[in-house]
Amino acid sequence: MIDARGLTVSYNGARDNTPALGPVTFSVARGEFVSFIGPSGCGKTTLARTVAGIITEFDGTLAIGDAGPSAVVSTVFQDYGVFPWKTALQNLEFPLRERGHSKEEARAIAHEWLTKLRIDNFADFYPHQLSGGMKQRVSIARALSVQPDILILDEPFASIDAQLREDLQDELMALQQETAMTTILFTHSYDEAVLLSDQVIVLTARPATVIDTIEIPYPRPRTNALRTDATFGSVVNSLRTAIRGGNDGPR
Amino acid sequence: MARAKFTSTSLVARLRKLGLGLIVPAILLGWWEIAAGAGAINTFFFPAPSHIVVNGVTHLLDGSLTADISATLLRVFSGIAIGGSTGYLAGLFTGTSALIRALFEPFFSAFYTIPKIAILPVFIFLFGLGESPVIAIISITVFFYVWVYTFGAVRGIDSSYLDVARTYSASRWAILRHVIIPATLPQVFTGLRVAVAVGTLITITTEIVIGDSGLGFVIFHSRMIMRIEDSYVGIFAVSILGFTLQRLVVRIGRWATPWVNAESNVPTREFR
Numbered sequence: 406m407i408d409a410r411g412l413t414v415s416y417n418g419a420r421d422n423t424p425a426l427g428p429v430t431f432s433v434a435r436g437e438f439v440s441f442i443g444p445s446g447c448g449k450t451t452l453a454r455t456v457a458g459i460i461t462e463f464d465g466t467l468a469i470g471d472a473g474p475s476a477v478v479s480t481v482f483q484d485y486g487v488f489p490w491k492t493a494l495q496n497l498e499f500p501l502r503e504r505g506h507s508k509e510e511a512r513a514i515a516h517e518w519l520t521k522l523r524i525d526n527f528a529d530f531y532p533h534q535l536s537g538g539m540k541q542r543v544s545i546a547r548a549l550s551v552q553p554d555i556l557i558l559d560e561p562f563a564s565i566d567a568q569l570r571e572d573l574q575d576e577l578m579a580l581q582q583e584t585a586m587t588t589i590l591f592t593h594s595y596d597e598a599v600l601l602s603d604q605v606i607v608l609t610a611r612p613a614t615v616i617d618t619i620e621i622p623y624p625r626p627r628t629n630a631l632r633t634d635a636t637f638g639s640v641v642n643s644l645r646t647a648i649r650g651g652n653d654g655p656r
Numbered sequence: 657m658a659r660a661k662f663t664s665t666s667l668v669a670r671l672r673k674l675g676l677g678l679i680v681p682a683i684l685l686g687w688w689e690i691a692a693g694a695g696a697i698n699t700f701f702f703p704a705p706s707h708i709v710v711n712g713v714t715h716l717l718d719g720s721l722t723a724d725i726s727a728t729l730l731r732v733f734s735g736i737a738i739g740g741s742t743g744y745l746a747g748l749f750t751g752t753s754a755l756i757r758a759l760f761e762p763f764f765s766a767f768y769t770i771p772k773i774a775i776l777p778v779f780i781f782l783f784g785l786g787e788s789p790v791i792a793i794i795s796i797t798v799f800f801y802v803w804v805y806t807f808g809a810v811r812g813i814d815s816s817y818l819d820v821a822r823t824y825s826a827s828r829w830a831i832l833r834h835v836i837i838p839a840t841l842p843q844v845f846t847g848l849r850v851a852v853a854v855g856t857l858i859t860i861t862t863e864i865v866i867g868d869s870g871l872g873f874v875i876f877h878s879r880m881i882m883r884i885e886d887s888y889v890g891i892f893a894v895s896i897l898g899f900t901l902q903r904l905v906v907r908i909g910r911w912a913t914p915w916v917n918a919e920s921n922v923p924t925r926e927f928r
């Protein structure tokens with residue numbers, strides 16, 4: 406579905422000649438859930454933007470799936486990317502209308518997703534009237550509502566309290582298994598990566614390269630019972646060890 | 657919903673703000689009035705404010721002042737309509753197209769700094785006498801202010817919003833309509849507010865230079881024929897007009913951009 410070979414990205418006018426990312430090589434199969442873990446500034450957001458098709462100048466090759474260039478890609482950005490001038494509802498309606506849904510359909514689908522993420526009561530609120538966590542849920546609802554072939558999540562739960570984060574992780578797990586969306590997640594959290602992913606790709610510090618690919622042994626479908634599974638802690642620990650080892654000690 | 661909750665507080669706050677805003681003018685006018693009454697200043701050149709107000713009301717009632725106010729207003733509004741709409745479009749085009757930007761931005765920037773009154777003779781030559789050169793000069797003035805604010809706003813759009821729209825494969829038109837226009841609206845209204853103030857200014861100046869009607873004409877002509885108190889009526893009327901027009905733009909701006917954190921929306925404590 407996603408196949409990157411020697412992918413290297415440099416920003417124009419970067420002070421040194423170090424690229425912001427790469428070279429990285431990885432592939433993600435259709436329906437697979439892959440997480441990327443790497444230190445801050447290593448190029449995760451850059452990679453997310455490249456796969457999302459926002460950054461179009463890079464070295465190496467990047468093939469986006471069987472669906473070809475018509476693949477529907479949704480992104481949940483680290484800084485939400487929720488439009489301040491649209492209400493929660495309008496934020497969802499906009500991409501739905503762009504995908505050709507009628508006004509009524511778009512409205513109905515938007516409400517459906519706001520309800521799923523339990524913010525339908527705030528449908529007519531502007532983002533400045535919402536908390537950070539609520540804005541993030543709007544962003545997630547918007548990304549999922551268009552039923553993407555590929556979902557890209559850039560630290561989607563970073564600014565959300567632990568309780569809600571677990572709820573949203575469970576929600577994401579269920580939805581991803583239900584729809585079999587190909588999903589890539591950028592995160593700092595070992596637990597989150599183990600819980601949700603089929604594979605965890607470990608990145609080095611800037612510019613990121615792949616140092617390790619770790620298979621997460623749990624079969625699907627998973628449920629949130631996995632959190633309390635006897636082996637969960639040790640899998641998380643082995644991931645931690647792999648990452649710490651690769652990045653030369655504690656950060 | 658969220659707004660209604662704070663209505664009572666915001667009404668009190670508004671009245672308080674209004675009262676505070678009146679203090680400084682009231683003190684100035686008070687001193688002036690006392691000085692004039694005590695004979696400390698020459699009341700021929702500085703007639704008492706009460707005298708000016710009475711005089712103004714008389715002219716309002718006999719219709720002469722109303723005619724001049726409408727003449728000025730008509731010019732200001734024509735200038736805002738023509739200059740504002742073209743300036744806005746120019747801002748959008750120069751902001752979004754690299755080619756158009758390269759072609760026009762240097763020219764506009766250079767033209768922006770010319771005091772437009774200096775090229776009034778050129779306009780008279782081009783448009784003849786009458787209203788046309790006046791409207792043209794006001795429009796051009798407004799054009800540049802609205803252009804410069806709109807252009808700056810479009811250039812300054814947070815690119816992450818454009819990224820989001822692009823990932824949802826929005827068309828160019830949809831990006832314009834759903835991202836660029838609303839994202840720039842608050843700044844466009846700031847520009848419009850400045851444009852209204854400067855537009856009023858240039859209208860009055862032009863009326864002083866070549867007018868035969870309008871508040872600028874009243875101010876200048878009354879002084880020429882030694883009716884100083886009528887000149888002050890014109891000056892008072894201009895300041896009230898300018899103030900009202902700016903308030904109007906701010907109001908419309910608030911209404912058009914409901915997502916901008918209205919100051920009355922949240923009771924905040926200011927830093928002291």
Ligand SMILES: Nc1ncnc2c1ncn2[C@@H]1O[C@H](COP(=O)(O)OP(=O)(O)OP(=O)(O)O)[C@@H](O)[C@H]1O
Nearest residue numbers: 416419425444445446447448449450451452483611
């Ligand atoms: N628009 C840009 N122009 C120039 N350099 C950039 C730009 N965006 C990011 N960079 C640089 O690219 C590198 C990678 O940035 P990126 O945002 O991808 O990191 P990240 O892994 O997402 O970090 P974090 O975990 O803190 O979000 C950084 O060194 C950053 O300075």
Ligand SMILES: [Mg+2]
Nearest residue numbers: 449450451483
């Ligand atoms: Mg990042």
